[in-house]
Amino acid sequence: MKNTLTPVIDLPLPEEPYLPPHDHRPLWEMSPAEFDEFQVTPLSKGADSVWMWERTTPGQPKSVAQVNWAMELFDGSRLTDTRHALRLEWAKKLLALITLAPVGGVAPAAGSMGRYQQGINWLLSWMAQRGMQTPNELDVDAYLEDLPRYISERVDEDEITLSRVQQSLKIIPHLWSERRLLTKWGVPTLHQNPFREHSIFYYATMLATKATGWIPPLPDEVAVPVYNKIAWWLGQPAEDVVALMEYVEDPVAGTEIEVMVGKYKGIRKLKAGYSAPSRRSRNHRFFADFTFGTLPGESKPWHTALDETKEDEKGPHLQSRLLFDAVRDACAMSIQGMSGMRISELMGIEAGFDAVNGLPRGVRIELSVSGLYELFVIRTVLSKTEAGLPREMDWVLGVRPKGSMDEPLPVRALRLLNRLHEPWRRHATTPRLLLAMAGGKFLAVKTKGLPGMSSDKMRDGMKRFIAHWVDLTGLPDESRHKIKDNDLIEWRESKGHVFKTHMLRKSWAQFMFAVDPSLMPAIQLQFHHLSMAMTDSGYIGSNQSLLSDMESVATQARNMMILESVLGINPLAGRMGEELELATRKLAEQVKALPTSDAYKEVVKFCEQAQLPIFFSPHGACMPMKTHEMRCHDESGTSLLLRKQPNTRTRQPSLCAGCSCFVLDTRHADFWASRYLDNWLAYKRAARSGDVSDFKVIKERAEQAGKLLKKIGVKVEQLDIKIEKTLEVEHVPA
Ligand code: SF4
Structure with a gap:
C-alpha cells in the first residue's frame, strides 16, 4: 500500500530524516497490534517502552534523543502503570503524529525528544492528579491558572525560568495542531485553540514571574530553628572546625621534630617524613590531641572528642568532612539568607581579602545617607543575565552604627569561608570562594584542579545541613500561617528536603517586614539594622531583584491575611480591616468548607481581581484604596494623584491607627x-x-x-x- 504519511523534513539537522517503511497503512488507520509492531523510529517500535532516535550530534547524551514511556510521574507512579493505560496510548499516538506526520510538515529534531518527554510528563502528571484521561477532558484554563503553584512546588530551582514554564506548556499546542489526525485515530482532543488570543511565549513569561512568586518563604516554624542553628555554627564551632582543618595541611611534614628513642636512650632529632604512614601517624596524634571548645553556659565541649582509632562514621576523617560541610553550608546560608542574594551570585563571590580595607574581597563599607550607619556592601557579578551580559549588583550584607567595631554575620561568614578553604586554595583552578570539594566521604588531602562549586551542589549541601543539624522532629503537622493543610508534615518527614534556596530570599524579605522575636539576638539585630538601611539608604531600594521578592512576599502575606480572616482564624482590625471583613463575607461563605489549599486559591483569585495593594510595617499594613483619606499624605499635603503608596516620612503608628487604609491582625500583636x-x-x-x-x-x-x-x-x-x-x-x- 502507498505510504500516505506527510514526508518528514527535519530542518535543523543536515542528516536525512527518518522515513518510515512504505508498506503500511496510515498511522491513524492502524490497529493497536499493527501500531505495536510499527517502526516508529529507526530504533524503536510502537510497543517499546523507550522510543529512541539516532543521535545527530556527537557527544549528545542518550536521553536527549529518546522518550522513556515508563517515565515517573509527579505522584511517583509510572506512565506504564495500568491506571495510565489510556493516557499512555494517546500520548504515544500524539508523538507518532508529531514526528512522522506533523501538520506543518516539519518534524522536531531527534535531539529535542528529551524535551518532549518532559512536556508529556508535566501535562500528564497534572491530568492524572485531576483524573483527566483524554485531551478533550483537559481544562487548559485551569492548567494555566494552576501552573505557578504547580511548578513552584515541583521545581527544585532558585528561580522559575522561562524555559521551565515553556516545558510545561510544550505539548498543549500539539493537541490543537494535530487535532484532525488525532480525532481520526480515535483520540478526542481540544475543541478550540487555547493560544488563540496570546502566544505561548506570552503565557510562559507571565507564568514564570508568577511561579517564582508562588515559592513561599520558609514556614516560621522551620525558619527560626534553621536561622538560629546557622548563627550557632558561626560562633565557636566554626573556629574549632577551621582549626581542625590543620590536619589537611600537615604543616609538620618535612620539618625537624624530636622523638623519644627507646625507654632510656633519650630524645633524637628527625625529619618528619612525607610518606603516607608518617602522615597517618601524625594525623592520629593530631586528632587524639584535638579538643573542641566549650560554649558559654555549657559544662562540656560542644562536640565529643575525635576517636582516632575508629574508621566508621565516628572516625575523625568522616567527622571532619561532616564538620567542614556544616560550617561551609551555615556560612553560605547566612550570606544568602541575610543579604537576600541569589544562589548564582553567592557562587560567584571571589576568594581572598582586599589588601587596602582588609575586608573579604568585593566587600566595602559605605556611610548611610544620614551618616549614622555603616553599610557593608558586596558587589557581585551575575554572569548569566537575560541580555547575556554580565551584570554587577550590590547587596547589603549588614549594617552597624557608625563607630561600632562589630561585623555583621554574613561578613564573618565570608571571612570563615576563606579560612576554611585555605588548605585547598592553592589547588583551585578558579578564583571563586566556594570550591567543589572532591565528592568522597573524606576531605581530600592530596588534590589538584579544584573547580568552583555548582549551585546544585550548594543547594544539596544546604539541604543536608538542615537534615543533619536542624531538629525538625518536633514540628506540628501544620504551621500557624498555612496555605495548605498539613504543610509541615513534608518538612518533618523529609527532614527539610523540600527546602529551596529561593525560600531563603523570601524569608529575608519577610524578616525585613517584621523580625521574628524567637530568632537569636544577633539575627534580630541583623534584620533590624537591614530594615533601617532600607529606609536610610538607596541600596536595597535600588536592587530590583530584592524589591520584587519583597513585593511577592507582601502579596503572599496579604493573601494569607485575607485567607485567615475569611476562615475565621485571625480577625482583622483597623478601619480597612473592618471594610475587608464586610467585602469578603461572600468569599468566606464560599471557602469555609474547602481544603485550605483550594481556599487559598480562591482568596488569591479574589485579591488579584480586586487588585488589593498592600504595604507592610511592623505595626500593621497599609492598603491605600482610599487615596483621599490617607492620613500620612494629608499631613504632607500630597496631591491625590501622587498617592500610590504610604508616605514613609510621615507614616506613624498613631496616624495609621485612625486611618481608613489601616489593617492589622495578630502578626502585629507584638x-x-x-x-x-x-x-x-x-x-x-x-x-x-x-x-x-x-x-x-x-x-x-x-x-x-x-x-x-x-x-x-x-x-x-x-x-x-x-x-x-x-x-x-x-x-x-x-
Ligand atoms: S497613615 Fe498609615 S495606613 Fe494611612 S495611608 Fe498612611 S501609611 Fe497607610
Whole structure:
C-alpha cells in the first residue's frame, strides 16, 4: 500500500530524516497490534517502552534523543502503570503524529525528544492528579491558572525560568495542531485553540514571574530553628572546625621534630617524613590531641572528642568532612539568607581579602545617607543575565552604627569561608570562594584542579545541613500561617528536603517586614539594622531583584491575611480591616468548607481581581484604596494623584491607627502589646508621682493599643497583670 504519511523534513539537522517503511497503512488507520509492531523510529517500535532516535550530534547524551514511556510521574507512579493505560496510548499516538506526520510538515529534531518527554510528563502528571484521561477532558484554563503553584512546588530551582514554564506548556499546542489526525485515530482532543488570543511565549513569561512568586518563604516554624542553628555554627564551632582543618595541611611534614628513642636512650632529632604512614601517624596524634571548645553556659565541649582509632562514621576523617560541610553550608546560608542574594551570585563571590580595607574581597563599607550607619556592601557579578551580559549588583550584607567595631554575620561568614578553604586554595583552578570539594566521604588531602562549586551542589549541601543539624522532629503537622493543610508534615518527614534556596530570599524579605522575636539576638539585630538601611539608604531600594521578592512576599502575606480572616482564624482590625471583613463575607461563605489549599486559591483569585495593594510595617499594613483619606499624605499635603503608596516620612503608628487604609491582625500583636505596656507604665508612673498633666497623649496611645489588641483577640488582662507587677517591683521599699 502507498505510504500516505506527510514526508518528514527535519530542518535543523543536515542528516536525512527518518522515513518510515512504505508498506503500511496510515498511522491513524492502524490497529493497536499493527501500531505495536510499527517502526516508529529507526530504533524503536510502537510497543517499546523507550522510543529512541539516532543521535545527530556527537557527544549528545542518550536521553536527549529518546522518550522513556515508563517515565515517573509527579505522584511517583509510572506512565506504564495500568491506571495510565489510556493516557499512555494517546500520548504515544500524539508523538507518532508529531514526528512522522506533523501538520506543518516539519518534524522536531531527534535531539529535542528529551524535551518532549518532559512536556508529556508535566501535562500528564497534572491530568492524572485531576483524573483527566483524554485531551478533550483537559481544562487548559485551569492548567494555566494552576501552573505557578504547580511548578513552584515541583521545581527544585532558585528561580522559575522561562524555559521551565515553556516545558510545561510544550505539548498543549500539539493537541490543537494535530487535532484532525488525532480525532481520526480515535483520540478526542481540544475543541478550540487555547493560544488563540496570546502566544505561548506570552503565557510562559507571565507564568514564570508568577511561579517564582508562588515559592513561599520558609514556614516560621522551620525558619527560626534553621536561622538560629546557622548563627550557632558561626560562633565557636566554626573556629574549632577551621582549626581542625590543620590536619589537611600537615604543616609538620618535612620539618625537624624530636622523638623519644627507646625507654632510656633519650630524645633524637628527625625529619618528619612525607610518606603516607608518617602522615597517618601524625594525623592520629593530631586528632587524639584535638579538643573542641566549650560554649558559654555549657559544662562540656560542644562536640565529643575525635576517636582516632575508629574508621566508621565516628572516625575523625568522616567527622571532619561532616564538620567542614556544616560550617561551609551555615556560612553560605547566612550570606544568602541575610543579604537576600541569589544562589548564582553567592557562587560567584571571589576568594581572598582586599589588601587596602582588609575586608573579604568585593566587600566595602559605605556611610548611610544620614551618616549614622555603616553599610557593608558586596558587589557581585551575575554572569548569566537575560541580555547575556554580565551584570554587577550590590547587596547589603549588614549594617552597624557608625563607630561600632562589630561585623555583621554574613561578613564573618565570608571571612570563615576563606579560612576554611585555605588548605585547598592553592589547588583551585578558579578564583571563586566556594570550591567543589572532591565528592568522597573524606576531605581530600592530596588534590589538584579544584573547580568552583555548582549551585546544585550548594543547594544539596544546604539541604543536608538542615537534615543533619536542624531538629525538625518536633514540628506540628501544620504551621500557624498555612496555605495548605498539613504543610509541615513534608518538612518533618523529609527532614527539610523540600527546602529551596529561593525560600531563603523570601524569608529575608519577610524578616525585613517584621523580625521574628524567637530568632537569636544577633539575627534580630541583623534584620533590624537591614530594615533601617532600607529606609536610610538607596541600596536595597535600588536592587530590583530584592524589591520584587519583597513585593511577592507582601502579596503572599496579604493573601494569607485575607485567607485567615475569611476562615475565621485571625480577625482583622483597623478601619480597612473592618471594610475587608464586610467585602469578603461572600468569599468566606464560599471557602469555609474547602481544603485550605483550594481556599487559598480562591482568596488569591479574589485579591488579584480586586487588585488589593498592600504595604507592610511592623505595626500593621497599609492598603491605600482610599487615596483621599490617607492620613500620612494629608499631613504632607500630597496631591491625590501622587498617592500610590504610604508616605514613609510621615507614616506613624498613631496616624495609621485612625486611618481608613489601616489593617492589622495578630502578626502585629507584638508591636501593639509593647506599645500598650510602655505607655501604660509611663502613664501610671506619672500618676503615682501625682502629675499626669503632660501624659494625655500617652494615655490615649495606651488606650488605642488596647482597643486594637482586643479586636485581634489578644487578652490585655495578662498585659495589665504584667504592668501591675512591674510597678509593684519598682515600689518595694529598699
Ligand atoms: S497613615 Fe498609615 S495606613 Fe494611612 S495611608 Fe498612611 S501609611 Fe497607610
